[in-house]
Amino acid sequence: MTGSIDVRAAEPRLEYVLRLADNALVLGQRLGEWCGKGPALEEEMALVNFALDLVGQARMLLSYAAELEGAGHSEDDLAFLRDGMDFRNLLLVELPNRDFAFTIVRQCLFDLYQCGLYEELQRSGDSRLAEIAAKASKESRYHLQHSAGWFVRLGDGTAESHQRVQAALDRIWRYTGELFETDDVETALVAEGIAADPAVLRSEWDNQLDRILREATITRPADDGMASGGRHGRHTEHLGYMLAEMQFLQRAYPGASW
Amino acid sequence: MAEQDWPLWEVFIRSRTGLSHKHVGSLHAADQQMALQNARDLYTRRQEGVSIWVVPSAAIHASDPAERDAYFDPADDKIYRHPTFYDIPDEVEVL
Numbered sequence: 001m002t003g004s005i006d007v008r009a010a011e012p013r014l015e016y017v018l019r020l021a022d023n024a025l026v027l028g029q030r031l032g033e034w035c036g037k038g039p040a041l042e043e044e045m046a047l048v049n050f051a052l053d054l055v056g057q058a059r060m061l062l063s064y065a066a067e068l069e070g071a072g073h074s075e076d077d078l079a080f081l082r083d084g085m086d087f088r089n090l091l092l093v094e095l096p097n098r099d100f101a102f103t104i105v106r107q108c109l110f111d112l113y114q115c116g117l118y119e120e121l122q123r124s125g126d127s128r129l130a131e132i133a134a135k136a137s138k139e140s141r142y143h144l145q146h147s148a149g150w151f152v153r154l155g156d157g158t159a160e161s162h163q164r165v166q167a168a169l170d171r172i173w174r175y176t177g178e179l180f181e182t183d184d185v186e187t188a189l190v191a192e193g194i195a196a197d198p199a200v201l202r203s204e205w206d207n208q209l210d211r212i213l214r215e216a217t218i219t220r221p222a223d224d225g226m227a228s229g230g231r232h233g234r235h236t237e238h239l240g241y242m243l244a245e246m247q248f249l250q251r252a253y254p255g256a257s258w
Numbered sequence: 259m260a261e262q263d264w265p266l267w268e269v270f271i272r273s274r275t276g277l278s279h280k281h282v283g284s285l286h287a288a289d290q291q292m293a294l295q296n297a298r299d300l301y302t303r304r305q306e307g308v309s310i311w312v313v314p315s316a317a318i319h320a321s322d323p324a325e326r327d328a329y330f331d332p333a334d335d336k337i338y339r340h341p342t343f344y345d346i347p348d349e350v351e352v353l
Contacts, residue, residue, distance in 0.1 A: 040286060
């Protein structure tokens with residue numbers, strides 16, 4: 001086993017880039033789990049395409065993070081050699097896929113968030129972030145078309161598909177508060193014109209989600225017992241298992257390559 | 259769950275502006291919008307296209323293989339219908 005690397009107590013910009021990177025990486029890995037198990041061949045290809053888009057975003061962001069860190073690490077080091085408590089992703093993206101409805105509901109909530117986020121970040125004072133955002137924004141808009149399409153189709157579908165979507169949203173709702181939390185890191189970067197303002201993102205996310213929910217005939221759950229902590233490395237028990245699988249090869253065979 | 263398959267669609271892709279759409283394959287989808295999205299995800303992952311058409315397979319009326327001779331053999335001995343007796347200018351890239 002090779003030693004873990006530790007990027008804790010990062011300066012704000014590095015911290016922010018790692019948060020974005022880890023969201024993309026962890027959800028990319030989760031979506032990849034549908035490979036070979038999709039409900040239809042066509043849908044499986046779509047989900048795995050999205051996984052690859054997200055891994056691509058994670059690569060760009062982790063490369064930038066490695067440069068900001070300046071400790072000689074590579075994007076792969078940051079992806080495969082950090083421990084769970086050093087991951088900054090939202091809890092939302094690490095939750096297991098469960099059924100197709102859950103996967104779609106989570107994806108739709110996340111895509112809505114990413115669309116707003118990357119739309120804003122294209123105007124970031126950080127030119128690297130703005131470039132990455134321009135590419136990611138196009139991908140996210142397509143992902144949203146797909147996930148929102150399914151959200152409405154299933155929600156306004158059969159009694160069973162409706163019930164599954166509602167149950168998934170009810171289960172997932174407590175993980176959505178974290179999307180718009182803010183802390184010193186983000187407040188400072190928002191003031192500098194580098195990060196997107198969570199308050200602005202929230203109102204747009206709320207409006208768009210309400211429109212989708214109406215069309216899908218799905219009821220918005222109440223904010224109750226909202227979960228938090230992912231950004232600061234406090235994760236659900238699910239992340240560790242996922243990382244064990246994702247990181248196994250580089251941990252067991254350090255430096256292995258194609 | 260009702261095990262009813264989604265209808266079949268034929269997919270046509272235009273590889274670049276100026277060319278015609280070409281048949282590339284088929285897929286299953288519940289409706290037109292899903293068919294377009296599935297076509298995008300199945301058939302344009304390697305930058306194969308700039309435009310997609312999807313057509314319900316049921317809307318395609320095909321020639322009868324048994325009638326193949328009657329349909330196609332008469333063109334066999336009419337080589338003058340091929341534009342092979344012309345010199346094609348270098349500037350014409352797509353013909």
